[in-house]
Amino acid sequence: MPELRKDPILDRWVIISTDRQKRPTDFFLPEVSHREGGFCPFCEGNEDKTPFEIYARGKEDRKVNEPGWSLRVVPNRFPALTIEGDLKKEGEGLYDKITGVGAHEVIIETPDHTETLASMSVEKFIEVLEAYRARITDLKRDKRFKYVLVFKNHGMAAGASLEHSHSQLIALPIIPKRVGEELAGSKRHFNYKERCIYCDIIHQEISQKSRIVLENAHFIVLSPFAPKSPFETWILPKKHLASYENIPSECMESLARIFSETLKRLDKALGSHPYNFILHTSPFGLENIEYYHWHFEIMPKLTKTAGFEWGSGFYINPTSPEEAAGFLREAKI
Amino acid sequence: MPELRKDPILDRWVIISTDRQKRPTDFFLPEVSHREGGFCPFCEGNEDKTPFEIYARGKEDRKVNEPGWSLRVVPNRFPALTIEGDLKKEGEGLYDKITGVGAHEVIIETPDHTETLASMSVEKFIEVLEAYRARITDLKRDKRFKYVLVFKNHGMAAGASLEHSHSQLIALPIIPKRVGEELAGSKRHFNYKERCIYCDIIHQEISQKSRIVLENAHFIVLSPFAPKSPFETWILPKKHLASYENIPSECMESLARIFSETLKRLDKALGSHPYNFILHTSPFGLENIEYYHWHFEIMPKLTKTAGFEWGSGFYINPTSPEEAAGFLREAKI
Numbered sequence: 001m002p003e004l005r006k007d008p009i010l011d012r013w014v015i016i017s018t019d020r021q022k023r024p025t026d027f028f029l030p031e032v033s034h035r036e037g038g039f040c041p042f043c044e045g046n047e048d049k050t051p052f053e054i055y056a057r058g059k060e061d062r063k064v065n066e067p068g069w070s071l072r073v074v075p076n077r078f079p080a081l082t083i084e085g086d087l088k089k090e091g092e093g094l095y096d097k098i099t100g101v102g103a104h105e106v107i108i109e110t111p112d113h114t115e116t117l118a119s120m121s122v123e124k125f126i127e128v129l130e131a132y133r134a135r136i137t138d139l140k141r142d143k144r145f146k147y148v149l150v151f152k153n154h155g156m157a158a159g160a161s162l163e164h165s166h167s168q169l170i171a172l173p174i175i176p177k178r179v180g181e182e183l184a185g186s187k188r189h190f191n192y193k194e195r196c197i198y199c200d201i202i203h204q205e206i207s208q209k210s211r212i213v214l215e216n217a218h219f220i221v222l223s224p225f226a227p228k229s230p231f232e233t234w235i236l237p238k239k240h241l242a243s244y245e246n247i248p249s250e251c252m253e254s255l256a257r258i259f260s261e262t263l264k265r266l267d268k269a270l271g272s273h274p275y276n277f278i279l280h281t282s283p284f285g286l287e288n289i290e291y292y293h294w295h296f297e298i299m300p301k302l303t304k305t306a307g308f309e310w311g312s313g314f315y316i317n318p319t320s321p322e323e324a325a326g327f328l329r330e331a332k333i
Numbered sequence: 334m335p336e337l338r339k340d341p342i343l344d345r346w347v348i349i350s351t352d353r354q355k356r357p358t359d360f361f362l363p364e365v366s367h368r369e370g371g372f373c374p375f376c377e378g379n380e381d382k383t384p385f386e387i388y389a390r391g392k393e394d395r396k397v398n399e400p401g402w403s404l405r406v407v408p409n410r411f412p413a414l415t416i417e418g419d420l421k422k423e424g425e426g427l428y429d430k431i432t433g434v435g436a437h438e439v440i441i442e443t444p445d446h447t448e449t450l451a452s453m454s455v456e457k458f459i460e461v462l463e464a465y466r467a468r469i470t471d472l473k474r475d476k477r478f479k480y481v482l483v484f485k486n487h488g489m490a491a492g493a494s495l496e497h498s499h500s501q502l503i504a505l506p507i508i509p510k511r512v513g514e515e516l517a518g519s520k521r522h523f524n525y526k527e528r529c530i531y532c533d534i535i536h537q538e539i540s541q542k543s544r545i546v547l548e549n550a551h552f553i554v555l556s557p558f559a560p561k562s563p564f565e566t567w568i569l570p571k572k573h574l575a576s577y578e579n580i581p582s583e584c585m586e587s588l589a590r591i592f593s594e595t596l597k598r599l600d601k602a603l604g605s606h607p608y609n610f611i612l613h614t615s616p617f618g619l620e621n622i623e624y625y626h627w628h629f630e631i632m633p634k635l636t637k638t639a640g641f642e643w644g645s646g647f648y649i650n651p652t653s654p655e656e657a658a659g660f661l662r663e664a665k666i
Contacts, residue, residue, distance in 0.1 A: 001415055001418060001432060001433055002413065002414055002415060002432075002433025003430050003431070003432065003433050004414075004430060004431040004432070004433050004506070004507065005428065005429070005430045006428070006429040006430070008427050008428055008429070010510075011510055011513065012510050013431075013507060013510070015413050015414060015433055016433075017413050017433070018433075080335065080348050080350050080641070080649045081335055081337075081348060082334055082335060085334060092558075093537040093541070094341050094530070094533055094534070094537060095338065095339070095341055095537075095558045095559070096338070096339040096341070097336050097337060097338045097339070098336070098337040098346075099334055099335075099336065099337070100334055100335025100336050100337050100348055100349075100350070100351075149641065149644050149645050151639075151640030151641050151643075151644050152640055153639040153640045157637075158637075158639060158640070159637040159638070159639025159640065160639075168640070168641070170641060170645075172645070172647075173337070174337065174346060176644065176645030176646055176647055177343075177344055177345050177346070177645065177646030177647060178643075178644060178645055178646035179644075179645070179646075180344065180646075181646070197427070200427055201427070204426040204427060204428075208426070225425075225428045226428070276639055276640035276643055276644075277640065278640050278643060278644030279644075280644065297643075297644070299643060304490075304491075304492040305492070305638060306484075306486040306491060306492025306493075306609055307484030307485055307486045307491070307492065307501070307609035307610065307611050308413070308482065308484050308501070308503060310484075310511075310609055310611060310630075310632060311482050311484050311509065311511060311512075311609075311611030311612075311613065311630070312482050312503075312505070312509030312510065312511055312512070313509055313510030313511035313512075313513075313514070314505075314509055314510060316413045
């Protein structure tokens, strides 16, 4: 019999549809494959084909916007929001609008066109995670912004328009709805119990074991109780911390190792598949709150969002998180 | 400059991205085409290949589950929820779950494999709309349910697994999150102003004109102020009414006419495209509330939902509703 499960933080139910039960091989997977030929503006040597770089890692004697880098951050050439302009709030009858001020940046994770987050070394993965931290910290100085959302689209089916491995960030003048819902839900729990709900989740998952994928000294990887899509996987710090950018430097290697292993296990279980991941961290000014807990959410793109999901805000998931965690634990990498 | 616009009912902003401005021909459209050959369980003559019918329209002397029908409603062969069983609510530590009890039905809109909602006659369209009403009214007698969500997935890219024109409904033991958010938002407005927010929207749109697509004596079709996807289109009754099933019979033809014309105009502007539509009506027991207003939301599937949308709950829309409404008004049908 199917089961309706409630996300403990958001007011959202998912249907774990056992009759439609699916193993990894049952999904029709739009495989992410490398296309030969064609020009790529993110490859080394094509630095003049992107907007001027904001941040980079690489050789010490390297010149800005020239080869020799291992990671570059550049403005998105087709930004969703624009960095220049004042924040103007205006009404139109009963409607509200704000000028579309924000930052939209691209983190080019590697100069190598064929390398992915799952295939790169832990040392290079650390550079990517440090770039997220550096850009959030820098953008925080811009008083127009309230939040930076870091995310990755991997594969065309997951929304990537360029194949070369990259992530993106958008700095926003308002707190995103989804983050606001997480803050509200976790605050409600805190007000009632004086405990962080994410800390409570980690505690329960460690004692139940069935949804844990991986664990190391500082981090835990799990399939959440009420995942909206099959093989949705979260990475959380074990010790309470509201903001990603305050992650202690000595934990970065630990995070890179477990994140890399998670992506490798997902690739092993599902084949080379499209996915998204998002970083959820506290909004600017709330870095030290007791009720929120930063985390990554990884969502393999295996199912379609259709009328039911749009109309209800609920999701139908054909793979239970207990099964998904089992497949990921058993994946031989 | 892009614009951030807030949905007046939901706490959701969309980015109307003028730099990425798109006309209908700029979208890469996965055309919905007819595939030749293959077996279809929804075609006339294959009545024994579907579960036993629940409701049908057709010739007076027709026998149940035999040819001669013009519309049939059958249980979904692969239901997301099951109709048999008790509603059991259970905890698991800090998590909550409910047995997956619900109805999942398919409305086979026509016996003709090649006919679509956009191509059928107004008389046949009325039958479809009356079937929605009849099934909602019938399912309301089941005390386990709180809501019936009617929706349609048209085209593979919009989640349809069978090509033959059909819509679906799912009866749920809980109120969907999205509907709950609409109820909360519209109640907040009502508490403050003593007016239905949808009635206020209709009033403002009629005076502004720029987002109106079509209008007749009883209904209005508009591009909403903050649409999450390009060419999102709403159909609303002009006169306040919370529940779809209480629609006066004399308005059904008027609704079928304007709905049919809307789909034809969308097809003309966008080509034969995948789309979803959903019916939002009041939950069971709240049929006569003053603050909610039933409506259809039609969402052409033209863009991909990616990391930013999942992570933020916000949407990037490359076509403003004013432009979309203009294209639809000008479409020659």
